[in-house]
Amino acid sequence: MLQRIGSIGLALHLGLVFLHNICNIQPPSTDVKSALDPITHTMQKLCSAPGFRHYGQLAGIHGCYGFYSPQVGSIYSSRIEVRCARTATELRLSSPGLRTTASKIRYCTLLEALEGWRSGVDQTKAPALARATAQSIYNHVQRQYPDRAIRLRIYSIRIPSLSELRTKKQTNKMITPIYEQPTQQKHPLCNSAHFW
Amino acid sequence: MNSQRNRNTPYATAHTFGDGLQLLPRGIGLLLGIEMIQLWADLSLLYGPHSVYDAALLPYWHSGSSWNWEELFRSAHPLWIHATATLYSICCVCLVFGRWVPYSSLLLLIIHHGLFMADLRWAYGADYLAQTGLLFSLLFSYHPRTDSRHKWQRTGVYFWQAQLVLVYFFGGLGKAMGPTWWNGEAIWKAVQQPFPSNLLDIPLHWGSWTACWVIMGIAVVLLELGYAMAWLGTMYRRIICITTIGMHVGIALTIGLYHFSALMIWYNLCAWYYPYRTQTSYPIHNAPLGHAAPDAASTIKTASIQYKERR
Numbered sequence A: 001m002l003q004r005i006g007s008i009g010l011a012l013h014l015g016l017v018f019l020h021n022i023c024n025i026q027p028p029s030t031d032v033k034s035a036l037d038p039i040t041h042t043m044q045k046l047c048s049a050p051g052f053r054h055y056g057q058l059a060g061i062h063g064c065y066g067f068y069s070p071q072v073g074s075i076y077s078s079r080i081e082v083r084c085a086r087t088a089t090e091l092r093l094s095s096p097g098l099r100t101t102a103s104k105i106r107y108c109t110l111l112e113a114l115e116g117w118r119s120g121v122d123q124t125k126a127p128a129l130a131r132a133t134a135q136s137i138y139n140h141v142q143r144q145y146p147d148r149a150i151r152l153r154i155y156s157i158r159i160p161s162l163s164e165l166r167t168k169k170q171t172n173k174m175i176t177p178i179y180e181q182p183t184q185q186k187h188p189l190c191n192s193a194h195f196w
Numbered sequence B: 001m002n003s004q005r006n007r008n009t010p011y012a013t014a015h016t017f018g019d020g021l022q023l024l025p026r027g028i029g030l031l032l033g034i035e036m037i038q039l040w041a042d043l044s045l046l047y048g049p050h051s052v053y054d055a056a057l058l059p060y061w062h063s064g065s066s067w068n069w070e071e072l073f074r075s076a077h078p079l080w081i082h083a084t085a086t087l088y089s090i091c092c093v094c095l096v097f098g099r100w101v102p103y104s105s106l107l108l109l110i111i112h113h114g115l116f117m118a119d120l121r122w123a124y125g126a127d128y129l130a131q132t133g134l135l136f137s138l139l140f141s142y143h144p145r146t147d148s149r150h151k152w153q154r155t156g157v158y159f160w161q162a163q164l165v166l167v168y169f170f171g172g173l174g175k176a177m178g179p180t181w182w183n184g185e186a187i188w189k190a191v192q193q194p195f196p197s198n199l200l201d202i203p204l205h206w207g208s209w210t211a212c213w214v215i216m217g218i219a220v221v222l223l224e225l226g227y228a229m230a231w232l233g234t235m236y237r238r239i240i241c242i243t244t245i246g247m248h249v250g251i252a253l254t255i256g257l258y259h260f261s262a263l264m265i266w267y268n269l270c271a272w273y274y275p276y277r278t279q280t281s282y283p284i285h286n287a288p289l290g291h292a293a294p295d296a297a298s299t300i301k302t303a304s305i306q307y308k309e310r311r
Helices: A004-023 A030-047 A051-059 A101-113 A128-144 A162-166 B002-008 B019-040 B055-061 B069-075 B079-096 B099-115 B123-140 B147-176 B186-191 B204-208 B209-224 B227-232 B234-257 B258-273
Strands: A075-084 A089-093 A149-158 A173-183 B275-277 B307-309
Touching: A004 A030, A004 A051, A004 B147, A030 A051, A051 B099, A051 B123, A075 A101, A075 A128, A101 B019, A128 A149, A128 A173, A128 B055, A162 B209, B019 B079, B019 B099, B019 B123, B019 B147, B019 B258, B019 B307, B055 B069, B069 B079, B079 B099, B099 B123, B123 B147, B123 B258, B147 B209, B147 B227, B147 B258, B186 B209, B186 B234, B204 B209, B209 B227, B209 B234, B227 B234, B234 B258
Parallel strands: none
Antiparallel strands: A075 A089, A075 A149, A149 A173, B275 B307
C-alpha cells in the first residue's frame, strides 16, 4: 500500500517536472506561442500553487532544464581597477575579490542572470536590477579599498559567429564596455587580445 | 565471468538492479563536498554581512520559499556561515562513507536548498540537479532488507531513469526550438564562453570548420531528444550512455563546468551503467543483504544468485 502511494507520489513528481518544463518552452514562432498561451497560462498557475511551488523548490525542479536553449546567451565580464594615487599603482581584478574557480563560475552566472545589459544603449536605461547589482559590486570593492579610486566596468563579450569567421567579417572576440561606474566614458571596442 | 564471481562471493557483494541508487548518494556527497571545499575560501563574500551583494537587492533573488537563509546570515555572526558549511561538509562525508544516509541526505537537502535554491544569486544548473539527486538519495538510499523494499528500490531506479529522460528531453526540446543549435552557432558560442579554468581552449580559427560544428550541434540535440531510447535495450543503452558521458566530458574540458559534468556523469552511471541486471530470486529467509553469515554463499542455492540481463 505504502509503495503504491510512493509510486503515485513519484509519478506526480515527474508530472510536475513535465509541467514546469512545458511552461518554460519557447515555441519557435509567435503563432504557435499565441495558440499555446491559454494552456501554458493554466499550467503556470498550477505550478505556482503554494504546495507545488514549495515542493518544486525543495526537489530542485522549479527551474527548467533548457540549458543553453534555445540559444546561448550573451556573455558578460567585469573588470575592476583599483588605483592608488599615492603610489600611482593600479590593481586590476576580474571579480570583486573572489579567489576560487567555483565561486568565479557562480559570479559569471550572476552577471549572465542580469540579462538586459545592452551595448550602445545609455546605461541609465539598463534594467534597474542590473544597475543595482553593478552598484552593489562597486560598493563592495570600495569597502575593501576605502582610500583608493575604484572604477568598475562591465563588458559584453561578442564571439564571432561561424559565418562571420568564414567571411572574415569578424575574426576576434569583441569586448564592448556596457556599464561603467562611477562615470561613463566613451571607449572604443577592443579585441580580446588586448583585454586580459 | 559474472556468474563465476557471484558463485564464489557472499551476498554482501551481490550486484543488483538497485545498486546504482544505493551508490548515488556517495557520488553526490563526494562532488558536493569538493564543491563546498572550493567555495570555502569565498564563503564570506558569497553570504552574510560582508557579501558582495547588497542586502537591499536580496528580494529580487529570493525564490519565494518560506525561509530565506541569507537574511539570517546577514543578522547573525559571520561564523554561522562557516558553521553551516561545516555541517554541509559533514553530511557530504557521511554520504560518501554510507553513514546515516537518509538523515544526511535530508539535512543536506535542506542546507543545499538554503544556500543555493532559496536565493538564486549563486545558483546554476548543477545545483538544481544536485537537489533532485539528494531527494532520490533520501527516498531510495538504503540496503533493501525485505522483498517489498527491494521492489521499491527497483521502482526507484525506473523513476530515476525517467527523471534523467525528462531532464535531457526538455534540454533537447528547448535547443530544437531555435535555429542556432541546428546551424552550429550555439555549440560554437558555448565552447567559446570564457568561463574560468577550462582545460581546452578552442582556437577561433577552428570556427572555419563549419560542418563539424553543425554536426556536433545537431548531434547534441538528437542525443538529448533521443535519450529515452536507452530504455529500448542493451545496445541503445550503451550508445546513449557512452555518448552522453562523452558530451559531459566535452562540457567539462571546453567550458570548464567540471562540477556539473561530473554530477551528470555520475547520475548517468547510477541510472544506466551499474550492472543493469535483475535478481531472479532473493536470499533464503530474506536474510539482510550485507549481513550474510560467513557460510551464506554455500547455503544459498545456485539458482538464487544467478542474474539475467533484463534485455
